[in-house]
Amino acid sequence: MPETATIQVLGRGTNVDFTIDDTVPYETAARNLRAYLSECRGLYSKGTVSVNVGRRILEAEQLSGIKRILDKESGLTVSRYWCAPEILEDALIHNGEAGTFLPTPGDHSPVEDLLPVSDLPAPAVEPQEVESPAAAVAVAPATAEPVSSEPVPVAEQPEQLEGQQLALAIFQPENALSQTGPAEDAPAENAPFAINPENAAPEPGEVKPATPEEIPDGDSTVSQPPVSAVEETNSEPVPADGLAATTQDTTEEEPAPPESGTDADSTPPYPIAGDRAIGPYRGSEALIIKTTCRSGEVIRYPGDVVVLADVNPGAEIIAGGDIVVLGALRGMAHAGAGGNLKSTIFAMNLESYRLQIGPHIGEAPREVRRAKSPPSAAPKIAYLRRRSIFVAPFVRRYEEYQGGILYEG
Amino acid sequence: MKGKTIVITSGKGGVGKTTTTANIGTGLAMRGHKVVVIDTDIGLRNLDVVMGLENRIVYDLVDAIEDRCKLHQAMIRDKHLPELYLIPAAQTRDKNCINPEQLTGLCRKLEQEFDYVIIDCPAGIEQGFKNAISPAQEAILVTTPEVSAIRDADRVIGLLEAAELYRPRLIINRVRPGMVKRGDMLDKDDIVELLAVDVLGMVPADDRLITATNQGVPVIHDKRAPSSMAFSRIVARIDGDDVPMLDLEAKTGLMDKVRDLMGISRSEYSHA
Ligand SMILES: Nc1ncnc2c1ncn2[C@@H]1O[C@H](COP(=O)(O)OP(=O)(O)O)[C@@H](O)[C@H]1O
Ligand SMILES: [Mg+2]
Numbered sequence: 143m144p145e146t147a148t149i150q151v152l153g154r155g156t157n158v159d160f161t162i163d164d165t166v167p168y169e170t171a172a173r174n175l176r177a178y179l180s181e182c183r184g185l186y187s188k189g190t191v192s193v194n195v196g197r198r199i200l201e202a203e204q205l206s207g208i209k210r211i212l213d214k215e216s217g218l219t220v221s222r223y224w225c226a227p228e229i230l231e232d233a234l235i236h237n238g239e240a241g242t243f244l245p246t247p248g249d250h251s252p253v254e255d256l257l258p259v260s261d262l263p264a265p266a267v268e269p270q271e272v273e274s275p276a277a278a279v280a281v282a283p284a285t286a287e288p289v290s291s292e293p294v295p296v297a298e299q300p301e302q303l304e305g306q307q308l309a310l311a312i313f314q315p316e317n318a319l320s321q322t323g324p325a326e327d328a329p330a331e332n333a334p335f336a337i338n339p340e341n342a343a344p345e346p347g348e349v350k351p352a353t354p355e356e357i358p359d360g361d362s363t364v365s366q367p368p369v370s371a372v373e374e375t376n377s378e379p380v381p382a383d384g385l386a387a388t389t390q391d392t393t394e395e396e397p398a399p400p401e402s403g404t405d406a407d408s409t410p411p412y413p414i415a416g417d418r419a420i421g422p423y424r425g426s427e428a429l430i431i432k433t434t435c436r437s438g439e440v441i442r443y444p445g446d447v448v449v450l451a452d453v454n455p456g457a458e459i460i461a462g463g464d465i466v467v468l469g470a471l472r473g474m475a476h477a478g479a480g481g482n483l484k485s486t487i488f489a490m491n492l493e494s495y496r497l498q499i500g501p502h503i504g505e506a507p508r509e510v511r512r513a514k515s516p517p518s519a520a521p522k523i524a525y526l527r528r529r530s531i532f533v534a535p536f537v538r539r540y541e542e543y544q545g546g547i548l549y550e551g
Numbered sequence: 552m553k554g555k556t557i558v559i560t561s562g563k564g565g566v567g568k569t570t571t572t573a574n575i576g577t578g579l580a581m582r583g584h585k586v587v588v589i590d591t592d593i594g595l596r597n598l599d600v601v602m603g604l605e606n607r608i609v610y611d612l613v614d615a616i617e618d619r620c621k622l623h624q625a626m627i628r629d630k631h632l633p634e635l636y637l638i639p640a641a642q643t644r645d646k647n648c649i650n651p652e653q654l655t656g657l658c659r660k661l662e663q664e665f666d667y668v669i670i671d672c673p674a675g676i677e678q679g680f681k682n683a684i685s686p687a688q689e690a691i692l693v694t695t696p697e698v699s700a701i702r703d704a705d706r707v708i709g710l711l712e713a714a715e716l717y718r719p720r721l722i723i724n725r726v727r728p729g730m731v732k733r734g735d736m737l738d739k740d741d742i743v744e745l746l747a748v749d750v751l752g753m754v755p756a757d758d759r760l761i762t763a764t765n766q767g768v769p770v771i772h773d774k775r776a777p778s779s780m781a782f783s784r785i786v787a788r789i790d791g792d793d794v795p796m797l798d799l800e801a802k803t804g805l806m807d808k809v810r811d812l813m814g815i816s817r818s819e820y821s822h823a
Contacts, residue, residue: 472745
């Protein structure tokens with residue numbers, strides 16, 4: 143089974159959950175994560191991510207392994223580590239030596255139960271806070287100066303978190319769904335580890351993401367599993383300038399459905415307000431969005447994205463493959479974010495003045511911007527030719543576009 | 552009796568949420584309903600001023616939520632309408648001092664007693680907004696015909712949908728028909744094209760509204776004000792009446808006069 147098939151993308155908006163079907167040992171999960179990020183290179187460059195180690199015990203070396211993968215492969219900045227409070231306690235009992243081992247996942251208890259490791263007070267000096275076991279934990283290296291050789295999680299400027307917050311959740315599907323309490327009996331080897339959105343932290347307004355009643359029905363209108371497969375772009379991903387596109391050979395394989403398919407297709411473990419759920423990513427399938435993408439929404443998807451509605455100003459679509467908008471495109475569209483320069487942006491009404499394909503940005507020429515009414519309603523396609531974006535009328539067959547207006551970069 | 556909770560929201564400030572709340576609340580009470588309006592703009596209250604009830608405040612929303620008073624002690628009866636009540640915001644606290652569950656609990660109680668619970672939402676999309684929308688079964692979105700307000704409205708529709716408040720209805724406030732006619736102001740169709748929601752009504756920019764507001768009397772009491780008529784139609788639609796389009800109303804003759812007053816042609820308001 144191709145490694146990427148074990149990755150699902152569950153979030154939408156500024157909080158995205160990656161989910162890795164992690165019934166597998168650490169090494170496999172790490173390899174999968176690396177393969178996935180490498181395939182989706184370019185998609186996540188601007189975000190920060192916080193790592194939630196949940197309830198499973200991970201060795202410090204393993205944790206820093208995860209951090210290395212994220213830093214190296216994704217362009218994401220790891221900003222903070224989290225773990226379940228009870229695990230911190232366990233870790234202490236088992237190890238004494240705080241920091242050598244870190245507790246981790248398996249836990250799909252409400253995110254707000256998870257304490258920010260890096261926010262914890264230094265060592266267990268103050269037992270008065272101990273109603274939360276984690277408070278006693280010495281693990282938190284937060285207060286310590288980040289020592290580079292120190293393999294233990296380090297809070298890297300949590301203040302920087304204004305960027306898009308991404309979440310990685312790597313978990314065991316069986317445990318994952320709507321489980322609100324700690325999974326006491328989850329065997330450690332199977333326990334997952336999870337990386338969660340930093341901003342899902344206890345904030346009164348959005349505290350309840352994991353309570354069952356908050357979880358939308360699987361078929362609620364916000365849930366948008368990719369419904370149909372779209373032919374994969376027949377072209378080999380071309381390394382973009384400045385993008386080291388180490389495309390994994392796995393990308394071209396037909397991914398088998400993840401073992402966790404049925405689980406994964408139902409409710410995401412903790413939908414976050416402001417997000418729409420996105421179904422699992424299965425390699426060659428397009429993501430289909432059926433409702434208007436509104437200002438402030440960010441949709442990131444490794445494959446093709448099809449919007450059966452408008453993309454309004456202030457919304458962003460960042461796709462590894464093509465973008466197809468069957469309404470008006472007025473927001474930001476970035477196709478080929480993974481480096482495939484053959485990616486295109488199609489829209490029935492292409493009204494964005496700024497488009498991006500791969501690393502190349504194009505801006506509409508003055509005539510287009512100045513036009514009192516938006517550009518004509520004829521369907522258009524934006525494509526890249528020698529590092530410049532052109533917008534041409536769409537003629538019947540996908541491959542038959544040429545000429546058009548230059549959107550200068 | 553089981554009432555309905557409606558939140559009046561916008562994203563952008565100063566577009567007319569408070570004005571709309573006061574007038575919709577008043578209008579529903581004029582139609583004989585039991586209504587309570589709640590100011591959730593904690594720290595920046597002004598619904599009480601707009602309704603002329605400022606100097607009757609003893610207890611406020613936060614007092615009621617924190618059990619420093621009984622719920623009915625925080626409710627101020629309107630000067631004109633015995634079935635209309637206001638729960639004022641606390642002025643000396645901030646938006647983080649209450650949470651969505653608390654406000655929802657309070658509204659569930661009020662729904663037992665009132666036909667309509669109308670919530671005036673603060674500007675922004677932060678805690679105050681989250682508090683205000685959480686008890687609502689319906690949302691009314693106020694915007695002005697300006698690009699910035701419409702962007703914010705679009706953002707808010709997305710957030711409302713995420714909170715499972717689907718299909719908010721839109722009020723376009725401070726419309727200047729003359730400018731629309733000249734093409735200097737976005738018209739209804741431009742706005743609806745972008746936001747893709749139903750329009751509940753349009754309210755003209757109206758000097759009489761400002762006068763009324765300054766006197767602490769919701770303009771809907773001033774039957775001759777153009778904005779009053781607009782609010783009355785909006786209220787009727789909220790109350791479930793199928794209020795005909797303006798160009799159909801023209802047959803009554805009254806609306807022709809309104810239209811003349813506002814200097815607009817029939818077609819412009821054909822769906823208002
Ligand atoms: N239709 C209108 N015509 C003229 N002035 C208006 C109109 N609607 C609102 N205003 C004025 O605009 C200002 C802001 O309105 P307000 O209801 O307080 O907005 P918000 O509650 O959204 O901040 C007030 O001074 C109000 O009197
Ligand atoms: Mg206000």
